[in-house]
Amino acid sequence: EPEVTQTPSHQVTQMGQEVILRCVPISNHLYFYWYRQILGQKVEFLVSFYNNEISEKSEIFDDQFSVERPDGSNFTLKIRSTKLEDSAMYFCASSEAWGGNQPQHFGDGTRLSIL
Amino acid sequence: QKEVEQNSGPLSVPEGAIASLNCTYSDRGSQSFFWYRQYSGKSPELIMFIYSNGDKEDGRFTAQLNKASQYVSLLIRDSQPSDSATYLCAVNSNSGYALNFGKGTSLLVTP
Numbered sequence: 001e002p003e004v005t006q007t008p009s010h011q012v013t014q015m016g017q018e019v020i021l022r023c024v025p026i027s028n029h030l031y032f033y034w035y036r037q038i039l040g041q042k043v044e045f046l047v048s049f050y051n052n053e054i055s056e057k058s059e060i061f062d063d064q065f066s067v068e069r070p071d072g073s074n075f076t077l078k079i080r081s082t083k084l085e086d087s088a089m090y091f092c093a094s095s096e097a098w099g100g101n102q103p104q105h106f107g108d109g110t111r112l113s114i115l
Numbered sequence: 116q117k118e119v120e121q122n123s124g125p126l127s128v129p130e131g132a133i134a135s136l137n138c139t140y141s142d143r144g145s146q147s148f149f150w151y152r153q154y155s156g157k158s159p160e161l162i163m164f165i166y167s168n169g170d171k172e173d174g175r176f177t178a179q180l181n182k183a184s185q186y187v188s189l190l191i192r193d194s195q196p197s198d199s200a201t202y203l204c205a206v207n208s209n210s211g212y213a214l215n216f217g218k219g220t221s222l223l224v225t226p
Protein backbone atom coordinates (compact mmCIF):
# COMPACT_ATOMS: atom_id res chain seq x y z
CA GLU A 1 0.00 0.00 0.00
CA PRO A 2 1.38 3.45 -0.91
CA GLU A 3 2.58 5.49 2.03
CA VAL A 4 3.87 8.91 3.00
CA THR A 5 7.60 8.83 3.70
CA GLN A 6 9.34 11.25 6.06
CA THR A 7 13.01 11.86 6.70
CA PRO A 8 14.82 12.01 8.99
CA SER A 9 13.01 10.02 11.67
CA HIS A 10 14.81 12.02 14.38
CA GLN A 11 16.49 15.42 14.10
CA VAL A 12 18.48 17.04 16.89
CA THR A 13 19.29 20.71 16.37
CA GLN A 14 20.71 23.55 18.40
CA MET A 15 18.36 26.41 19.22
CA GLY A 16 18.56 29.14 16.61
CA GLN A 17 19.60 26.80 13.82
CA GLU A 18 17.60 26.17 10.67
CA VAL A 19 16.07 22.76 10.10
CA ILE A 20 14.43 21.20 7.05
CA LEU A 21 12.06 18.28 7.39
CA ARG A 22 11.38 16.23 4.29
CA CYS A 23 8.37 14.32 3.08
CA VAL A 24 7.48 12.29 0.01
CA PRO A 25 3.68 12.25 -0.30
CA ILE A 26 1.75 9.43 -1.90
CA SER A 27 2.41 9.72 -5.62
CA ASN A 28 -1.09 10.46 -6.97
CA HIS A 29 -2.00 12.80 -4.11
CA LEU A 30 -2.37 16.50 -4.82
CA TYR A 31 -2.87 18.00 -1.35
CA PHE A 32 -0.12 18.09 1.25
CA TYR A 33 -0.15 19.00 4.91
CA TRP A 34 2.10 19.46 7.91
CA TYR A 35 0.96 18.83 11.48
CA ARG A 36 2.84 18.79 14.74
CA GLN A 37 2.29 17.04 18.04
CA ILE A 38 4.04 18.27 21.15
CA LEU A 39 4.63 15.43 23.61
CA GLY A 40 1.44 14.63 25.49
CA GLN A 41 -0.66 17.07 23.50
CA LYS A 42 -3.03 16.86 20.57
CA VAL A 43 -2.13 16.84 16.90
CA GLU A 44 -2.15 20.43 15.59
CA PHE A 45 -2.53 21.62 12.01
CA LEU A 46 0.24 23.79 10.61
CA VAL A 47 -0.30 24.24 6.89
CA SER A 48 -1.87 22.82 3.77
CA PHE A 49 -0.40 23.10 0.27
CA TYR A 50 -1.93 22.64 -3.16
CA ASN A 51 -0.86 23.57 -6.67
CA ASN A 52 2.40 25.01 -5.41
CA GLU A 53 0.91 27.39 -2.94
CA ILE A 54 -0.30 27.48 0.63
CA SER A 55 -4.05 26.92 0.79
CA GLU A 56 -4.47 27.33 4.54
CA LYS A 57 -2.25 27.91 7.55
CA SER A 58 -2.74 28.06 11.28
CA GLU A 59 -1.63 30.68 13.80
CA ILE A 60 1.29 28.41 14.65
CA PHE A 61 2.65 28.73 11.11
CA ASP A 62 4.35 32.10 11.52
CA ASP A 63 7.19 33.70 9.59
CA GLN A 64 9.66 31.19 11.04
CA PHE A 65 8.05 28.45 8.98
CA SER A 66 7.97 27.87 5.25
CA VAL A 67 7.01 25.04 2.96
CA GLU A 68 8.18 24.12 -0.49
CA ARG A 69 7.73 21.49 -3.15
CA PRO A 70 11.22 21.65 -4.69
CA ASP A 71 10.57 18.89 -7.22
CA GLY A 72 7.86 16.49 -8.33
CA SER A 73 8.10 14.25 -5.32
CA ASN A 74 9.37 16.07 -2.22
CA PHE A 75 7.52 18.40 0.14
CA THR A 76 9.55 20.19 2.79
CA LEU A 77 8.98 22.14 5.98
CA LYS A 78 11.65 24.63 6.97
CA ILE A 79 11.96 26.23 10.38
CA ARG A 80 14.33 29.18 10.05
CA SER A 81 15.48 29.82 13.60
CA THR A 82 14.40 27.04 15.90
CA LYS A 83 13.19 27.61 19.43
CA LEU A 84 12.98 25.18 22.33
CA GLU A 85 9.19 25.11 21.97
CA ASP A 86 9.51 23.79 18.41
CA SER A 87 10.45 20.42 19.88
CA ALA A 88 7.69 18.07 18.73
CA MET A 89 6.77 15.28 16.35
CA TYR A 90 6.13 16.70 12.89
CA PHE A 91 3.81 14.74 10.65
CA CYS A 92 3.42 15.14 6.93
CA ALA A 93 0.13 14.04 5.40
CA SER A 94 -1.34 13.90 1.92
CA SER A 95 -4.72 13.40 0.32
CA GLU A 96 -5.84 12.61 -3.21
CA ALA A 97 -8.22 15.54 -3.33
CA TRP A 98 -9.94 17.95 -1.02
CA GLY A 99 -13.31 17.29 0.50
CA GLY A 100 -15.23 15.24 2.97
CA ASN A 101 -14.55 11.86 1.47
CA GLN A 102 -10.84 12.41 0.94
CA PRO A 103 -8.97 11.28 4.05
CA GLN A 104 -5.49 12.47 4.89
CA HIS A 105 -2.82 9.80 5.21
CA PHE A 106 0.02 10.44 7.62
CA GLY A 107 3.70 9.64 7.45
CA ASP A 108 5.62 8.14 10.37
CA GLY A 109 6.78 11.56 11.50
CA THR A 110 10.02 13.31 12.34
CA ARG A 111 10.87 13.78 15.98
CA LEU A 112 12.49 17.22 16.27
CA SER A 113 14.51 17.89 19.39
CA ILE A 114 15.81 21.41 19.98
CA LEU A 115 18.68 21.74 22.45
CA GLN B 116 -12.63 28.51 18.81
CA LYS B 117 -13.52 25.25 17.07
CA GLU B 118 -13.28 22.47 19.62
CA VAL B 119 -13.24 18.71 19.34
CA GLU B 120 -13.78 17.04 22.68
CA GLN B 121 -12.99 13.49 23.70
CA ASN B 122 -12.87 11.78 27.06
CA SER B 123 -9.18 11.14 27.69
CA GLY B 124 -9.83 7.79 29.40
CA PRO B 125 -8.36 5.33 29.86
CA LEU B 126 -11.29 3.27 28.71
CA SER B 127 -10.74 -0.31 29.79
CA VAL B 128 -12.69 -3.16 28.18
CA PRO B 129 -12.19 -6.92 28.33
CA GLU B 130 -11.13 -8.81 25.24
CA GLY B 131 -14.10 -9.63 23.03
CA ALA B 132 -16.25 -6.78 24.32
CA ILE B 133 -17.51 -3.73 22.45
CA ALA B 134 -15.54 -0.53 22.97
CA SER B 135 -17.46 2.71 22.52
CA LEU B 136 -15.53 5.91 21.89
CA ASN B 137 -17.23 9.29 21.74
CA CYS B 138 -16.47 12.69 20.32
CA THR B 139 -18.30 16.01 20.26
CA TYR B 140 -17.50 19.02 18.14
CA SER B 141 -18.43 22.66 18.31
CA ASP B 142 -18.34 23.82 14.67
CA ARG B 143 -21.77 23.29 13.11
CA GLY B 144 -20.18 23.79 9.69
CA SER B 145 -18.16 20.60 10.09
CA GLN B 146 -18.66 18.28 7.17
CA SER B 147 -16.47 15.23 7.58
CA PHE B 148 -15.30 13.23 10.53
CA PHE B 149 -12.36 10.92 10.85
CA TRP B 150 -11.17 8.35 13.35
CA TYR B 151 -7.47 7.70 13.62
CA ARG B 152 -5.64 5.25 15.83
CA GLN B 153 -2.32 6.24 17.34
CA TYR B 154 0.00 3.85 19.09
CA SER B 155 2.44 5.40 21.55
CA GLY B 156 5.22 7.19 19.69
CA LYS B 157 3.70 6.47 16.29
CA SER B 158 1.77 8.44 13.71
CA PRO B 159 -2.02 8.64 13.35
CA GLU B 160 -3.37 5.75 11.29
CA LEU B 161 -6.71 6.22 9.55
CA ILE B 162 -9.41 3.80 10.67
CA MET B 163 -12.43 5.23 8.92
CA PHE B 164 -14.33 8.38 8.06
CA ILE B 165 -17.96 9.41 7.87
CA TYR B 166 -19.75 12.44 6.46
CA SER B 167 -23.42 11.46 6.39
CA ASN B 168 -25.70 11.10 9.37
CA GLY B 169 -26.15 7.52 10.50
CA ASP B 170 -23.89 4.50 10.76
CA LYS B 171 -21.00 3.34 8.62
CA GLU B 172 -19.51 -0.09 9.14
CA ASP B 173 -16.09 -1.39 8.17
CA GLY B 174 -15.21 -4.79 9.54
CA ARG B 175 -15.17 -4.63 13.34
CA PHE B 176 -15.52 -0.85 13.31
CA THR B 177 -18.70 1.22 13.13
CA ALA B 178 -18.73 5.01 12.99
CA GLN B 179 -21.89 6.82 13.99
CA LEU B 180 -22.65 10.44 13.17
CA ASN B 181 -25.38 12.71 14.50
CA LYS B 182 -24.90 16.22 13.12
CA ALA B 183 -27.90 17.63 14.98
CA SER B 184 -26.28 16.64 18.27
CA GLN B 185 -22.77 17.37 16.98
CA TYR B 186 -21.69 13.93 18.05
CA VAL B 187 -19.65 11.22 16.41
CA SER B 188 -18.72 7.86 17.86
CA LEU B 189 -16.67 4.79 17.05
CA LEU B 190 -17.66 1.29 18.09
CA ILE B 191 -15.10 -1.49 18.06
CA ARG B 192 -16.64 -4.96 18.18
CA ASP B 193 -14.79 -8.03 19.43
CA SER B 194 -12.05 -5.85 20.92
CA GLN B 195 -8.55 -7.31 20.83
CA PRO B 196 -5.49 -6.44 22.96
CA SER B 197 -3.91 -5.13 19.74
CA ASP B 198 -6.66 -2.48 19.66
CA SER B 199 -5.10 -0.90 22.75
CA ALA B 200 -4.10 2.57 21.55
CA THR B 201 -5.21 6.19 21.61
CA TYR B 202 -8.13 6.92 19.30
CA LEU B 203 -8.20 10.37 17.76
CA CYS B 204 -11.32 12.06 16.49
CA ALA B 205 -10.66 14.61 13.75
CA VAL B 206 -13.03 17.03 12.10
CA ASN B 207 -12.79 19.26 9.09
CA SER B 208 -15.20 21.81 7.79
CA ASN B 209 -16.33 22.41 4.26
CA SER B 210 -14.47 25.68 4.23
CA GLY B 211 -11.11 24.46 5.37
CA TYR B 212 -8.37 22.01 4.64
CA ALA B 213 -7.25 21.54 8.21
CA LEU B 214 -8.12 18.59 10.37
CA ASN B 215 -8.96 19.66 13.90
CA PHE B 216 -8.06 16.88 16.29
CA GLY B 217 -9.34 15.99 19.70
CA LYS B 218 -6.87 15.03 22.41
CA GLY B 219 -7.78 11.37 21.98
CA THR B 220 -9.20 8.59 24.12
CA SER B 221 -6.85 5.96 25.45
CA LEU B 222 -8.29 2.45 25.05
CA LEU B 223 -6.97 -0.54 26.96
CA VAL B 224 -8.23 -4.00 26.00
CA THR B 225 -7.42 -6.51 28.71
CA PRO B 226 -6.94 -10.24 27.93
